[in-house]
Every structure is written in structure tokens, then in C-alpha cells.
Amino acid sequence: MHPKKYPPSGDSLNTRERILNSAEVLFAEHGFERASLRALTAAAQVNLAAVHYHFGSKVALIRAIFERRLAPLNAERLGELDALEDAARGRPLTPAGIIEAFFGPVLRMSMNLESGGHRFIRLLGRAHAESRPVIRELLESAYVEVVERFRAALYRALPQMPEKELAWRMHFMLGAMSYVIAGTDAVQLIASYEVRKSEHPESVMKRIVPFLVAGLTAPLPDAGTAKTRRIEPQIRTRGEPRSARGAERRIERKAA
Amino acid sequence: MHPKKYPPSGDSLNTRERILNSAEVLFAEHGFERASLRALTAAAQVNLAAVHYHFGSKVALIRAIFERRLAPLNAERLGELDALEDAARGRPLTPAGIIEAFFGPVLRMSMNLESGGHRFIRLLGRAHAESRPVIRELLESAYVEVVERFRAALYRALPQMPEKELAWRMHFMLGAMSYVIAGTDAVQLIASYEVRKSEHPESVMKRIVPFLVAGLTAPLPDAGTAKTRRIEPQIRTRGEPRSARGAERRIERKAA
DNA sequence: GTATGATTCAAACGGTCGTTTGAATTGCTT
DNA sequence: AAGCAATTCAAACGACCGTTTGAATCATAC
Known part of the structure; x- marks a missing residue:
């Protein structure tokens, strides 16, 4: 336990934020x-003791970092999804739109250098690879709402896909994205191209x-026979709710 | 420095292997x-001192774990690629075939419970998220040959794709796969489906x-205008080398 | 059976870690 | 100016870490 905190005065706020910022950098x-x-x-x-005074422990500090950044990030995600759904007026959304609403805010945040968002994004990618229960619970509780909303939107956008396959x-x-944003320069594994920092x-x-x-x-894996077969282009123009039907013909939803 | 090792006699080999196996389990x-x-x-x-006696240090132990498992894994990958190329007789391979040759051995190893391969695969997924230079160099040196071979094969199979985009x-x-094999049960983030262990x-x-x-x-990102446009189905039947041409019509390779 | 090298063992070393403590300092209120 | 809570600070605590040491034990060859 540590003393109850009152609205911070003076540069105590500076201390707190200096800790948060440095922690973001070094954790990332x-x-x-x-x-x-x-x-x-x-x-x-x-x-050194300021960490325990202001946060209580190291994991509480980690939690505080995530709360500071993840709340606005997820709000932006849900806001974009809301906007898409308002514009669609009840019709299913396009997969591309949903994906952009989910990953766009992350990538935009990773571009935001002055607010240090890019550092947090690297941290987020790192957290995805963590196995400590405390970190996983952190991610889970932060993701549960937003993932459920996006899962439902994708489920509507892809009526032909079984829930399990969608999951x-x-x-x-999420894996491809977290790998990218973790920024461990793993592209270096792929080739000698200097794609990394410059992009x-x-x-x-x-x-x-x-x-x-x-x-x-x-x-779907067992739809049809050939591995290289693909569903038809899912052209979607605004105001044509039957746009996803092209795929539905050859992919059938299976019961869960 | 520690004593030079001679062909292990008695159960010294057992000690070495017991260390390797337990290390795999706990590292993973x-x-x-x-x-x-x-x-x-x-x-x-x-x-406790047996680790330093047999391996020299903790990172040397990590290195030994990777050498024991990665060599046969990569050999299998290259073997499958060789087989595909032999069968193709100079024609480009299918992307699906190449992908299966690369990821198949990994997934098969992750299925191999009795040899403990599945534990190493989790370890491998974990290593992908590491940032310590010593670990990254380990992966890099292990991947450089096999990645170059597969990159070349994909480059041939997808003549319309710029090198940078392919990278x-x-x-x-690699991200999607490493996320999966890391097995951090991140599917739990997605939904409450118990897809994880049972698969x-x-x-x-x-x-x-x-x-x-x-x-x-x-x-390609800037081929055409619409986000939702897709290339045509790339139907490929054995013995028809022009099968990848369908895509080539609308995607042009850009100079590097 | 005794010498010799390989292997195991208990114990300790030096260092870093998260955390705690209690006093010093600061900033605000009365 | 005094009082008091909020904050900072140097120092230490106990635990755990990778690594080292030197003696004990084992296996083998003579």
C-alpha cells in the first residue's frame, strides 16, 4: 500500500509522466x-523509489502505461467502426473497411513520433509475445470489448464463414500485425533490403x-478441392447490400 | 573456458540431453x-554447475538447443523445396507449394509430441519476439540460407511482384506463423472458443x-484503384506453366 | 589397485533486481 | 510563520541471478 493520491500539484505530474515516458522507451x-x-x-x-510512490509496483507501472495509451486507441477503433456502421445503414461492412478501422489507429499511432505513440506501439507488439499471466490478463481485458465488436462486424461482413474459422x-x-509493430527488425531475416526504419x-x-x-x-480450407482456388472478387459498391453474396455461393457456413 | 569434451561416455550424454530437454521445456x-x-x-x-561444464554458459545452452533442432528442420524445408523444384522441371512453383514446404515442417514438428519437437516450436516462436542481439543473430544465421532459397522460389513463382513487396x-x-506457433494462447484474445489446445x-x-x-x-497496394479489388483466381493445374499469368496482367513488377 | 582424466557436487562470489524504510525536503493552507 | 500532507531522497534489505571454484566421485586404462 502507498499513500492515497490527490490531484497532483506542482511537478509531481511531471514526475509521473517522466516515469511513464521513460518506461515506455526502455520497455519497448x-x-x-x-x-x-x-x-x-x-x-x-x-x-528510484518514485516508481513505488506513484504507481505501487513495477507491474502497476506497466498497467498504467497500457491504460494511458490503450483507452484512446480503442476508443478511436470503436469510433471508426461506429462511423462505418452509421454510413452503412444496417448493411454489412466491407472486410477492408473493418480491417482499416482496427489496424489504422495502431499504424497511425505508430507514426505519431512527437507524442511517443510509436514507442508504445512497439511495446504493444512486445506485450503480444509475453507469457506472464499478468501481462496476458492486461491485454485480454483491454481487448475484450473491441475484439468482440470487430468480430461481430466481420461475422456480418463474411456470412459464409464459420465462427471458428473467423476466429x-x-x-x-493479429499475428501478422503484432509482428510488424513489434519492430524487432525481423525483416532483416527476410532480405537485406533496408525496408525497416525508412518505411x-x-x-x-x-x-x-x-x-x-x-x-x-x-x-475456406475444405471448400472445393484445389489449394489454389480462390473465391471470386468481392466487388462492393456503396448501396448494394448483396455484394458479399458472390463468395457465399461457394463457401458455406458450417455449424459451430 | 571449460575442459575440452571427448565423445561422451556413460550417462554424461544423458546429463547433456536432460539439460537440453528441460531447458526446452522451461524456456518455452x-x-x-x-x-x-x-x-x-x-x-x-x-x-547447477553441469550447465557450465557441458555448455559453457546460458546463451551457449540456448545456442545448443537451436542447433539441435533447427538443423534438421531447415534440412527438411530445403528438401521439400528441392523435391518441388525437381518435379517442376524448371517451371515456377505454386505459391501454395512453397508455403507448404516452408511452414509444413514447422507445423509437423509442432505435432511431434514424443520427441518434444512441439516444445521447441513454441520456443522458436518465442525467439522471434526476442530483441537481445545474441538471440537475433542466432535466428538470423539459422535462417539466412533457407530464407534466401525460399525468397528466390517465391520471386520466380510471383514474377509480377516487386522484390520489396515480396519481402x-x-x-x-512469418509474423502470422510465429504468432501461431508461439502458442501464447492469444486466440483467447479473439474469442472464447476453445480452439487452442484441441486443434x-x-x-x-x-x-x-x-x-x-x-x-x-x-x-498490389497501388495496382488499380479500389481497396476491395482482387486479382483473378489463380487456378493452377499441373503442367501448365502459364498459370500464374492471370495475375500478371494486372500487376506489374516495379523496378527496385 | 592405482593413476588419470571426465564428471558431479556443495558452496560461495559478485552483481542486479524489486521493494521497503525513514528521514529530508517541498509546497500549500491557515 | 507554522503546520502538515505530499513528495523526494539515500540507503539498505532480502532474494535471485549467472558464474566460478575446488574438492569429491566416477569410469577407464595400465
Whole structure:
């Protein structure tokens, strides 16, 4: 337990935020374990004990970092989804639109250098690979609402897809994205191209959205025979609610 | 420095392998940092100092784990690719075939419970999210040959795709896969479906390959105008080398 | 059976970690 | 100016970490 906090006065707020910012940097760079409170408080130029005074513990600090960033991020996601649904007037959305509403805010945040959002995004990618229960619970509670909303939207947009298959494909999409935003420079594994730092997040968006849309709308594993068969183009123009029917002909939803 | 090793006699080999096996288990479960040598040697029922006697250090132990597993894994990958190329007799391969050759061995290994391969696969997924230079160099040196071979094969199979775009899409694919094999039960983030432990790796393969193939062969970001436009089905039957041409019509390779 | 090298063992070393403590300092209110 | 809570600070605590050491034990060859 530590003293109850009143509305911060003076530069106590500065101390808190300096800790949060430095923690974001070092956690993103070295991970939650390797970044020590000593290194962190030294970078923030505050006393070691300030972390426990203002947050209570190291995991509480981690929690605070996520709360500060994830709330507006998810609000933006849901806001974009709301806007899409308002514009659609009851008709299903396009997979591409839903994907952009989900991953767009992340990629835009990763572009926002001055607010330090890009550092948090790296941190978020790192958290996805964590196995400590406390971190996983953190992510889970932060994601539960937004994932459910987007899952439902995708379910409506892809009426031909079984729930289970949809869950897996969302899983694959999240994996591709978290790998990208983790920014462990794993592209280096692929080739010697210096694609990494030089890319603008907008261009990453342009690259990954078609990839994800195509994967999401790929033919079901056991629909038809050939591995290379694909569903027909799902052309969708505004005001034509039957647009998703093209795929529905050859992919049937299976009972859960 | 520690004594030079001679062909192990008696159950010294057992000690070495017990360490390797327990290390695999605990590293996969808790990560490289959180799994201590003390916990590891206790699980293996060997003395703490045995790690340094047989391996020299903790990172050398990690290296040994990867060498033991990664060599046969990559050999299998290259073997499958060789077989495909032999059968194709100079013609380009199908993206699906290449993807299966690359990810199939991984998923099959993750199914191999008795040899403990599934634990290593989780470990491999974990290593992909590591940022420590020593781990990244490990992966890089292990991947460089096999990635170059597969990159070249994909480049031939997708003549319409710029190298840079291909590098990114391989990156996305690796991300989706590493997320899956890391097995951090992140599907739990998606939904309450109990897809996780119950799935056989073969069925995961059936699910992820179409996803990856579709993503890999998706239309290029700035080809055409609409976000939802897709390239035509890339039907490919054996012995018809022009099968990839359908896509080539609308996607043009850009100079690097 | 005794010498010799390989292996195991208990114990300790030096270091870093998250956390706690209690006093010093600051900033605001009366 | 005094009082008091909020905040900062240096120092230490106890635990755990990877690593090292040197002696004990084992297996094998002579």
C-alpha cells in the first residue's frame, strides 16, 4: 500500500509522466524484464523509489502505461467502426473497411513520433509475445470489448464463414500485425533490403491491408478441392447490400 | 573456458540431453530470462554447475538447443523445396507449394509430441519476439540460407511482384506463423472458443495455408484503384506453366 | 589397485533486481 | 510563520541471478 493520491500539484505530474515516458522507451527497447527500475528512473531523472510512490509496483507501472495509451486507441477503433456502421445503414461492412478501422489507429499511432505513440506501439507488439499471466490478463481485458465488436462486424461482413474459422483468421491477422509493430527488425531475416526504419506507417498500411483482406477472405480450407482456388472478387459498391453474396455461393457456413 | 569434451561416455550424454530437454521445456514456458539455470537443473535433476561444464554458459545452452533442432528442420524445408523444384522441371512453383514446404515442417514438428519437437516450436516462436542481439543473430544465421532459397522460389513463382513487396509479404507471413506457433494462447484474445489446445497441427496447416497464399498473392497496394479489388483466381493445374499469368496482367513488377 | 582424466557436487562470489524504510525536503493552507 | 500532507531522497534489505571454484566421485586404462 502507498499513500492515497490527490490531484497532483506542482511537478509531481511531471514526475509521473517522466516515469511513464521513460518506461515506455526502455520497455519497448529491452522488454519488461530487462529494463530495470534503476535504469528507468535514471533515464527519467527521478528517484528510484518514485516508481513505488506513484504507481505501487513495477507491474502497476506497466498497467498504467497500457491504460494511458490503450483507452484512446480503442476508443478511436470503436469510433471508426461506429462511423462505418452509421454510413452503412444496417448493411454489412466491407472486410477492408473493418480491417482499416482496427489496424489504422495502431499504424497511425505508430507514426505519431512527437507524442511517443510509436514507442508504445512497439511495446504493444512486445506485450503480444509475453507469457506472464499478468501481462496476458492486461491485454485480454483491454481487448475484450473491441475484439468482440470487430468480430461481430466481420461475422456480418463474411456470412459464409464459420465462427471458428473467423476466429482463426483474426488470430492470423493479429499475428501478422503484432509482428510488424513489434519492430524487432525481423525483416532483416527476410532480405537485406533496408525496408525497416525508412518505411512510413502509411505505406505499411497500404501494404498490409491488402494482404490481410486477401487472407481474411480466402477460400475456406475444405471448400472445393484445389489449394489454389480462390473465391471470386468481392466487388462492393456503396448501396448494394448483396455484394458479399458472390463468395457465399461457394463457401458455406458450417455449424459451430 | 571449460575442459575440452571427448565423445561422451556413460550417462554424461544423458546429463547433456536432460539439460537440453528441460531447458526446452522451461524456456518455452517462461522465456529465456525468467527460466533460471537453477529451476532448469532442478527439473533435469542435475547439478547447477553441469550447465557450465557441458555448455559453457546460458546463451551457449540456448545456442545448443537451436542447433539441435533447427538443423534438421531447415534440412527438411530445403528438401521439400528441392523435391518441388525437381518435379517442376524448371517451371515456377505454386505459391501454395512453397508455403507448404516452408511452414509444413514447422507445423509437423509442432505435432511431434514424443520427441518434444512441439516444445521447441513454441520456443522458436518465442525467439522471434526476442530483441537481445545474441538471440537475433542466432535466428538470423539459422535462417539466412533457407530464407534466401525460399525468397528466390517465391520471386520466380510471383514474377509480377516487386522484390520489396515480396519481402514485406514474407514478413507478414512469418509474423502470422510465429504468432501461431508461439502458442501464447492469444486466440483467447479473439474469442472464447476453445480452439487452442484441441486443434491438430494438420488442421492448423489447412487453415493457415489458404490464408497465407491469399495474402501473398493479393493485389498490389497501388495496382488499380479500389481497396476491395482482387486479382483473378489463380487456378493452377499441373503442367501448365502459364498459370500464374492471370495475375500478371494486372500487376506489374516495379523496378527496385 | 592405482593413476588419470571426465564428471558431479556443495558452496560461495559478485552483481542486479524489486521493494521497503525513514528521514529530508517541498509546497500549500491557515 | 507554522503546520502538515505530499513528495523526494539515500540507503539498505532480502532474494535471485549467472558464474566460478575446488574438492569429491566416477569410469577407464595400465
